[in-house]
Amino acid sequence: MSTLFPPLPNFLHHADGEVRVVGHRISLYHLLTHYNAGESPESIALVFPTLKTSTIHKVIAFYLDHQPELDAYLQTYAGDLRAQENVAAPGPSRAELLRRLQDLRRQAHHAAEVSH
Numbered sequence: 001m002s003t004l005f006p007p008l009p010n011f012l013h014h015a016d017g018e019v020r021v022v023g024h025r026i027s028l029y030h031l032l033t034h035y036n037a038g039e040s041p042e043s044i045a046l047v048f049p050t051l052k053t054s055t056i057h058k059v060i061a062f063y064l065d066h067q068p069e070l071d072a073y074l075q076t077y078a079g080d081l082r083a084q085e086n087v088a089a090p091g092p093s094r095a096e097l098l099r100r101l102q103d104l105r106r107q108a109h110h111a112a113e114v115s116h
Helices: 028-036 041-047 053-065 067-087 094-115
Strands: 012-015 018-021
Touching: 018 028, 028 041, 028 053, 028 067, 041 053, 053 067
Parallel strands: none
Antiparallel strands: 012 018
């Protein structure tokens, strides 16, 4: 977290490289992404039913009080997410999947012949 980040209120904490709501694994990033998409606190509560609407209001108030710093945090966080997506290992190719399927079919056919 940047040194420009404001001190966290008692309902937020920094854990595992991200800011989360205390007592939850719900991140500040995800809550504010919903808020910035135009969702109301009540609709956000439907997405995160374990959060009290009053807590969501507190998070939004904290955001509005520190919007420039938190917008910078959100941009950095989104960039980190994109970077992680770009380095994710690619899955097997179509040819490899077909080869594996053929191997499984051969094994199943062989097992069926042996059991008779």
